[in-house]
Amino acid sequence: MKRYILQFKYKNLLHIILLALNSASIVGASVTLSLMTNELANKNFNGFLWWLLVEISLYLLYMFFTYIIEVHQTQLIQFMSLSIREQYISNITKATFSNFQSKDIGDHLSILNNDIKMIEDSGFSSFYSLLTTVFTTLFSIIALLSYDYRIVALTIILTLLLTYLPRPFASKMENLMGDFSTANENLISELTDYLTGYKDLYYSNRKLSLTIQIKKTIQTFISQKIEFTQKTTFIEIIMALFSIVGQMSIILLTGLLIAAGQISLGAISSVGQISGNIFNSLTTFNQLQVAISSVKPLFNKLEKETINDGTNLSEEINAIDIQNLNYSFGDNKVFSNLNLTFEKGKKYAIIGESGSGKSTLINILLGNSKDYSGLLKYNASELKNLNESSLVSKIAYIGNHTHIFNDTLRNNISLWDSNISNQAIENILEKVNLLELLPRLDEIISSDFLSEGQKQRIGIARALLRNRNFIIMDEATANLDRNNANLIENFLLDNPDITYITVTHHLNNESTNKFNNIIQLKK
Ligand SMILES: Nc1ncnc2c1ncn2[C@@H]1O[C@H](COP(=O)(O)OP(=O)(O)OP(=O)(O)O)[C@@H](O)[C@H]1O
Structure with missing residues (x-):
């Protein structure tokens, strides 16, 4: 006081x-x-x-x-x-x-x-x-x-x-x-x-x-x-x-x-x-x-502060290397000796039955569950020693729910970043097939004004706008119709600069061939 x-x-x-x-x-x-x-x-x-x-x-x-x-x-x-x-x-x-x-x-x-x-x-x-x-x-x-x-x-x-x-x-x-x-x-x-x-x-x-x-x-x-x-x-x-x-x-x-x-x-x-x-x-x-x-x-x-310290991940992510990873919730052992590698520019789908640990793996990758044992390295740095802010400056995460703020559509996309130009917003809306919303950019919107699919595409637009080359998704295209899901998925799968890791229940034949690795988790 x-x-x-x-x-x-x-x-x-x-x-x-x-x-x-x-x-x-x-x-x-x-x-x-x-x-x-x-x-x-x-x-x-x-x-x-x-x-x-x-x-x-x-x-x-x-x-x-x-x-x-x-x-x-x-x-x-x-x-x-x-x-x-x-x-x-x-x-x-x-x-x-x-x-x-x-x-x-x-x-x-x-x-x-x-x-x-x-x-x-x-x-x-x-x-x-x-x-x-x-x-x-x-x-x-x-x-x-x-x-x-x-x-x-x-x-x-x-x-x-x-x-x-x-x-x-x-x-x-x-x-x-x-x-x-x-x-x-x-x-x-x-x-x-x-x-x-x-x-x-x-x-x-x-x-x-x-x-x-x-x-x-x-x-x-x-x-x-x-x-x-x-x-x-x-x-x-x-x-x-x-x-x-x-x-x-x-x-x-x-x-x-x-x-x-x-x-x-x-x-x-x-x-x-x-x-x-x-x-x-x-x-x-x-x-x-x-x-x-x-x-x-x-x-x-x-x-009460939990300081987010640790070393900065200053360089681009070339690989994530997981060795002998173990993770449990109490007595519930979700992973034992899991070994995986994610390489720059490659595409990965994580599949598996409900409760097999897909979201848990994403949470671990994002640094939200550091109580694992084993190794998880971003390039040569152990995740537990990394500064989280520097990590999120390199990766984009899109979950299955996108929060829409009660504000203009523009601010919902740029997240109040005034450095983002109109042209950049227009380009991104085109990429996520949301050009129909362009005339409504300065309209105040709320969650009720948009369809679930539109909200998810806004979530994806936010990530793409920040030019992140490392994109992690958790069922982010689940609410989209097949056309829109394919459009976004193909954009990510066909872009050689983007490393793409996604949890999905909806693999189709066309996209299956484009993934470098389909990781099947088991209970
Ligand atoms: N916060 C938590 N506390 C305790 N147990 C949890 C917690 N989160 C997940 N679990 C348990 O960990 C296991 C893996 O859950 P997870 O959410 O990763 O599965 P999932 O493969 O993503 O499932 P779904 O496809 O249904 O989303 C489940 O047995 C779940 O009950």
Whole structure:
């Protein structure tokens, strides 16, 4: 959190000054109370009216600062949370792709939405409230000095005691917040899962399952939320109890000093209010400290990076060499001692019955499953030691699902790369037989506007546009009609510069002869 506060240090400094002025005006207003009482005790009504006017002005000033602070704080917190979100996204892009995939989209959404909201409320807002309580306590202690040093001494002792007593609760609260964040993640993730699967439930005539499953998920979340609230409120009440005891002790001492004739009667009204200020802020101080430390696990989660380091694959890929590769999912051994070679410019089809490991092999080749044993070399470099970004700058992967962004067709093809010319887009559309879409280039499209075959051809166009000579496909032409599938397949098979590796269930006689090797995987 410190890092983001320092990132906006001047704006934060201004904010701290505003908070100090705000606290000074409210403490000042409390002090005028005793001055008014003393004027009344001296039967000086004009003096009383004068202090009343001062008090009204201080309250107006307090309201003015409160307004400015509210607006400025919202702005400041939004700047900082934007920066945290940017950092999270930047970490995703710097880390390995398998690191991104280790969470589902619901988890990422929950972090970017719920966790950031908790950081805004329990982290930043609490930090500023904490500063307010520090200023209020400080100014109140200064104000108390004008009454009696013994009141100040007792206030300082109680302040220190009440600051340190609740420390053990902080770590408890930290754990509770961590658990609650996980509960939030699970909620979003499960809701995404059921809603995504609604189509399957609908056509299996099991619509009711959506309501039942979502209700169960929400009920689990509700009980976690109730437990979280029960535990955190209990901690907060214990802290409030400490504060009441402190406040009453000060008032008792002031009463004793007035009774002994050592301080004026007016002191009771101000000391009552000022000690109220101090101990109420202290309760908040403790709660705020706990709240601030409770967001630590959220920051840890946000900043957890899996660095994508390794050596760069700077040269063109001449060959991929697989020797004695073993791969298992738990007890399920998918490959044992697999040996394969893929050479530059050659064409490979990977076939095999369902579950034989075709997609697993592609995932291993792409560097997404590095927990294999054996050797897998890109040229002379072992895949495990390669920098992933340099690998994807040499290969293109096209899966069986192409995501269409809600944006123009042009951006969907160029992926917002402004260096890609209109001519390049036109050429690529011609290659993938999508010239019919040329007049719609600047139209905003979404997934529903295109046929499955068109979407897949856009996926292929994206890869070809990047001039990758090493193309790996996983059933990418499965949704195309025979003509379009042949057109694209022939383009890849007839181009001697392209190394083409494809998983397929649809080998036809014509293309079979064009493959250099048909790799049959067995269960
Ligand atoms: N993430 C995973 N966790 C555990 N087991 C997995 C995982 N992914 C795949 N498997 C298992 O590994 C084996 C190979 O799966 P894979 O998806 O590679 O097969 P495939 O040949 O591509 O199948 P299909 O033709 O049906 O797509 C299967 O037994 C599958 O259940």
